[in-house]
Amino acid sequence: MTVELSLTRDPAHIRHGSNIGQPMTRTDGVLKVTGKARYAADNHPAGMVYAVIATSCIARGRVTSLDVAAAKRHPGVIDVMTPAHKPQLAEDPDAKGNPFAFRMELLQSDEVRYANQAIAVVIAETLEAATEGAALLSPRYQVEIARVGLDAGEAYAPPVVGIGNPAEVRHGDIDAGMAAASKLTDATYETPAQYHNAMEPHAIVAVWDGDRLFIDTPSQGMGFAQMRVAGLFGIPPANIHINSPFLGGGFGSKGLISGPQVLGIMAAKLIGRPVKLVLRRSQMYGPVGHRPPTRQRIRIGTDDAGVLAVINHEARVTTSSFDDFYEPAADASHTLYASPAIRTAHEAVRVDTGTPLFMRAPGEATGSIVLESAIDEAAFACGIDPLEFRLKNYAEVEPTTGKPFSSKALRQCYAKAAECFGWAGRPLQPRQMRDENGFLVGWGMGTATFPAIMFQGNARAVIRADGKGVMETGAHDMGQGAWTALAQISADSLGLDFDQLTFRSGSSDLPDAGIAGGSGHTATVGAAIHNAGAAVIAKLAELATSDERSPLFGAGNAGVVARAGRLHRRDDDTRSESYAEILARAGLAEVDATGSGAADAAAQSQYAMHAHGAVFAEVKVDPELGQIRATRMVGAFAAGRIINPLLVESQLRGGMIWGLSFALHEEAVMDKRSGRILNANLAEYHVPVNADVPPMEVITVDEHDPHVNPLGIKGVGEIGITGSAGAVANAVFHATGIRVRNFPIKIEEIVMGLG
Amino acid sequence: MMNFDYVRPASVADAIAAGSEKGASYLASGTNLLDLMKGGVSRPSRLVDVTRLPGLDRIEHLADGSLRIGALVRNADLAHDADFARNYPAVAEALLSGASAQLRNAATVGGNLMQRTRCAYFYDAGSACNRRWPGAGCDALKGENRLHAVLGWSEGCIATHPSDFCVPLVAFDAVVEIEGKSGRRELPLEALHCLPGDAPERETALERGDLIVALRLPAAAKNFAGHARYVKVRERTSYAFAVVSAAASLRIEDGRIREARLALGGVAAKPWRAREAEQVLTGAAPDVAVYREAARAALAEAKPSGDNAFKIELAQRIMVRALTLAARGTPDRIPALPGSPFSSVAGA
Ligand SMILES: Cc1cc2nc3c(=O)[nH]c(=O)nc-3n(C[C@H](O)[C@H](O)[C@H](O)COP(=O)(O)OP(=O)(O)OC[C@H]3O[C@@H](n4cnc5c(N)ncnc54)[C@H](O)[C@@H]3O)c2cc1C
Numbered sequence A: 001m002t003v004e005l006s007l008t009r010d011p012a013h014i015r016h017g018s019n020i021g022q023p024m025t026r027t028d029g030v031l032k033v034t035g036k037a038r039y040a041a042d043n044h045p046a047g048m049v050y051a052v053i054a055t056s057c058i059a060r061g062r063v064t065s066l067d068v069a070a071a072k073r074h075p076g077v078i079d080v081m082t083p084a085h086k087p088q089l090a091e092d093p094d095a096k097g098n099p100f101a102f103r104m105e106l107l108q109s110d111e112v113r114y115a116n117q118a119i120a121v122v123i124a125e126t127l128e129a130a131t132e133g134a135a136l137l138s139p140r141y142q143v144e145i146a147r148v149g150l151d152a153g154e155a156y157a158p159p160v161v162g163i164g165n166p167a168e169v170r171h172g173d174i175d176a177g178m179a180a181a182s183k184l185t186d187a188t189y190e191t192p193a194q195y196h197n198a199m200e201p202h203a204i205v206a207v208w209d210g211d212r213l214f215i216d217t218p219s220q221g222m223g224f225a226q227m228r229v230a231g232l233f234g235i236p237p238a239n240i241h242i243n244s245p246f247l248g249g250g251f252g253s254k255g256l257i258s259g260p261q262v263l264g265i266m267a268a269k270l271i272g273r274p275v276k277l278v279l280r281r282s283q284m285y286g287p288v289g290h291r292p293p294t295r296q297r298i299r300i301g302t303d304d305a306g307v308l309a310v311i312n313h314e315a316r317v318t319t320s321s322f323d324d325f326y327e328p329a330a331d332a333s334h335t336l337y338a339s340p341a342i343r344t345a346h347e348a349v350r351v352d353t354g355t356p357l358f359m360r361a362p363g364e365a366t367g368s369i370v371l372e373s374a375i376d377e378a379a380f381a382c383g384i385d386p387l388e389f390r391l392k393n394y395a396e397v398e399p400t401t402g403k404p405f406s407s408k409a410l411r412q413c414y415a416k417a418a419e420c421f422g423w424a425g426r427p428l429q430p431r432q433m434r435d436e437n438g439f440l441v442g443w444g445m446g447t448a449t450f451p452a453i454m455f456q457g458n459a460r461a462v463i464r465a466d467g468k469g470v471m472e473t474g475a476h477d478m479g480q481g482a483w484t485a486l487a488q489i490s491a492d493s494l495g496l497d498f499d500q501l502t503f504r505s506g507s508s509d510l511p512d513a514g515i516a517g518g519s520g521h522t523a524t525v526g527a528a529i530h531n532a533g534a535a536v537i538a539k540l541a542e543l544a545t546s547d548e549r550s551p552l553f554g555a556g557n558a559g560v561v562a563r564a565g566r567l568h569r570r571d572d573d574t575r576s577e578s579y580a581e582i583l584a585r586a587g588l589a590e591v592d593a594t595g596s597g598a599a600d601a602a603a604q605s606q607y608a609m610h611a612h613g614a615v616f617a618e619v620k621v622d623p624e625l626g627q628i629r630a631t632r633m634v635g636a637f638a639a640g641r642i643i644n645p646l647l648v649e650s651q652l653r654g655g656m657i658w659g660l661s662f663a664l665h666e667e668a669v670m671d672k673r674s675g676r677i678l679n680a681n682l683a684e685y686h687v688p689v690n691a692d693v694p695p696m697e698v699i700t701v702d703e704h705d706p707h708v709n710p711l712g713i714k715g716v717g718e719i720g721i722t723g724s725a726g727a728v729a730n731a732v733f734h735a736t737g738i739r740v741r742n743f744p745i746k747i748e749e750i751v752m753g754l755g
Numbered sequence B: 001m002m003n004f005d006y007v008r009p010a011s012v013a014d015a016i017a018a019g020s021e022k023g024a025s026y027l028a029s030g031t032n033l034l035d036l037m038k039g040g041v042s043r044p045s046r047l048v049d050v051t052r053l054p055g056l057d058r059i060e061h062l063a064d065g066s067l068r069i070g071a072l073v074r075n076a077d078l079a080h081d082a083d084f085a086r087n088y089p090a091v092a093e094a095l096l097s098g099a100s101a102q103l104r105n106a107a108t109v110g111g112n113l114m115q116r117t118r119c120a121y122f123y124d125a126g127s128a129c130n131r132r133w134p135g136a137g138c139d140a141l142k143g144e145n146r147l148h149a150v151l152g153w154s155e156g157c158i159a160t161h162p163s164d165f166c167v168p169l170v171a172f173d174a175v176v177e178i179e180g181k182s183g184r185r186e187l188p189l190e191a192l193h194c195l196p197g198d199a200p201e202r203e204t205a206l207e208r209g210d211l212i213v214a215l216r217l218p219a220a221a222k223n224f225a226g227h228a229r230y231v232k233v234r235e236r237t238s239y240a241f242a243v244v245s246a247a248a249s250l251r252i253e254d255g256r257i258r259e260a261r262l263a264l265g266g267v268a269a270k271p272w273r274a275r276e277a278e279q280v281l282t283g284a285a286p287d288v289a290v291y292r293e294a295a296r297a298a299l300a301e302a303k304p305s306g307d308n309a310f311k312i313e314l315a316q317r318i319m320v321r322a323l324t325l326a327a328r329g330t331p332d333r334i335p336a337l338p339g340s341p342f343s344s345v346a347g348a
């Protein structure tokens, strides 16, 4: 069976390329740098008051008393919302309606499930009064011993991991692979808990008008949020109007509306006034998801020549005591290397934390740093250059499914990045290179990969009487540049110059654009836009080609092409007519059409769809003090069609920096007795600062993918982390000869290991 | 809101009167104090804003060759004062290795000296901490303590003093000028911070109402300008406190170390002057073997207070490094990565 899809399906009258592919700067850039961009917490509707959450300082137990009277006595405090005093909800916040409904704490009981959980909400005329009111509640607790860390309890096999992936996958004969392997790498790694820490905290401004609700809140998925809120408050989704034009980052933590945001809506309902609720930084370490810690044992067997015989990747992850999200860490081993036998398996332990959730490259980030480190170990065990080892085991088809890749330019990524980096001639043995100052120098590499995912999204296109166009879609700009990239696609889809287009986005009143996650937003919404544009141009073409008075008469729908606001005859470019002329003659004020984008099930069953990349890193290590400094990183990525090279480079660069952070810096430190997070602030929760970020080269490798979606887009939001973390870790090994298997790599491991 | 009085006295005398009241706290730029208040760790009933006090923002060269730095001089202004950086390069380097540019622009000299420990349990109002609540216990002792003290700690408290600035200062015999209810007095900086012993809540030698008005660097401190370095190991290149740091200054004549000044940071509840090490170095030829011996002497009494044995090893190595760099000579310019082991790298 041949699959005829995607680009070949392109309506003949659409020609992408005038806007797509251009390195346009952000359309919202000036608004942002001048402070005019209005983020959720910048809104102040008339009569608005402030809500502040009081959080639990124990991780497990019950709240036995709250001094509500003391809080209420405080000047300015209006009300205190508690389990005993709150608006009635239409739905149990612990109900599991669908795989995306996670349990949330909406004061349904006095139970404490984790530290930083909301136990009350104080509403006051000022932020200061609400803050002090929350402090005056002086909660008392009945404390139970907190379960903390990967050994907190009995491990069990989770039903699924990620969203609906099997917890265990077997391909080929593992035992035979183990038996056949003459070289075995058997290593156990640990990765820490991490928190999203978007610059903009979760915030909401909620206004009720009867049973209609208006909210300003950062959201990566307004449609999902509408559904959840509708269920909780027993009102139709259409009554909920979400405004979310800009996010100060989300990284997955704003994919689903969180408990604290809903508490803001409840507070507004309770007192019948508009309410603003903004989380404090420390309050973001609990109720809005996190990347759970993992312990991963990975066994990689090869023959003497370094050809893979088996990969057995097992991961233990934590989840909360009350809900199920399982970081699919081991799944990272499904697609990259051509091993005849592959097993991935997960087990889980329940702990007293908030429920972990999607955090930029969930599973891929935790799994890939381990896989890429272990591949480095295996290559070293075989005495083979890590790049050569990877090429030797290059997957021509997806190993676990046997499907061909829809496209895969990973070889070119390896070649380009290696060349740019100057990888050739790297000594195999570690601790061979020094710079002129005596620092140990190490080079490491990692392969990057991320699936090309599509969700479901819609768009509406309009051509107006003046010949200009409008594209509407409830898409989400997390700072990645959706306002710009989607507008570029819109302009091309409508055959218009960029400045002839009005692009509307960021509101739930517009067509549902699905979720900005899984690196699938541009692909999904881009397809919806493309289809909406194609449909509206088809209507125009219909009008023109069926009208005798038009120079396009008789050309047929496929016989015209749209360009710069005109339709041209394909066979005679000089015969053309403007959109305005077509509409004027037809006596129409506008024509409109909708379009949607979604994964193509036929194509998906036929092909494995992934973006790929190769990252090379250089680190220098002080030979006595153990201080590590990344000094160079080069990444080459093949991710299908590049809509805007500037934005794409910024996404990839940001991902690579996160990879560096994963390897060297980032970690939430939890007290093992109390379950409290000890570094819930940006001073102590370390991410790289500018001075840690080395010169970086980001290369995109051309990839034409006719199968993933109409535009051939694979997504770039998350892949940057995946190869980078391993590359940095491997460079540290190459510099020092010390293989640190606990991330982030800490100075004591290096100092004590250097001898 | 959490109500407290805010006063902005016009004179030092008024400030001391206001600051002597129960529950009063001096407020300089607030980069430390306000964070503590927001976290509920400090709840002063009265803030005495000292930032407008006249005459405390000057850098004065005194007749005896010493330098007097007003308590309100900003960390960044001091570090960027060309004279200061030339005469006391290790101090300038230490200042510039601290916090971030924004914080250094705000932070005052007095506030830097008086900043509180960064022990996470001290900041977490839900944890037991003898400093915050005498007798409550110390949750750090059996908790997350890889960055805690290895010298001078007690079972009562294993916290470290976080200042970078204080480390070279203590090496140079800096003196703190204090105004209080009973007038003016002076204290060697080395005596300002207390080791915890059995009274960890007593962090400094200041009495209620005592105001630091100035800091003095004696004339002799300038003699080390040619051989003075500060080295700081931290978990990222900027905007992080020291895991361990060292200030080393040497006076080298005729190929011999005539005088050495050494101090360690991040190892104890105070900036740690390493006098035994100085003795080992005095009279010796600058050489890595003698640096090692000095470092061993400096850490002879050290013991881990938790998961931090590596800091004893690291402290010795960083001392050797600081000495090596100091002996090599102070660079012409303060490096772009101040205090970093990578600061010697061209273009760093
Ligand atoms: C994120 C972060 C990172 C940091 N990193 C570093 C670092 O790497 N290295 C480093 O050395 N420091 C670091 N700091 C600490 C910083 O140096 C201090 O916060 C600053 O020096 C305090 O000065 P201030 O003027 O703001 O003091 P304030 O916060 O106003 O006061 C601090 C304390 O000193 C008291 N005080 C102030 N002035 C006087 C006076 N004249 N007499 C008596 N008592 C007084 C106050 O009552 C208060 O208790 C960091 C701080 C932050 C927030």
Ligand code: SF4
Binding pocket: B117, B119, B120, B121, B122, B128, B129, B130, B131, B132, B137, B138, B139, B140, B141, B156, B157, B158, B159, B200
């Ligand atoms: S080490 Fe000191 S500051 Fe930290 S918790 Fe213990 S007593 Fe408090």
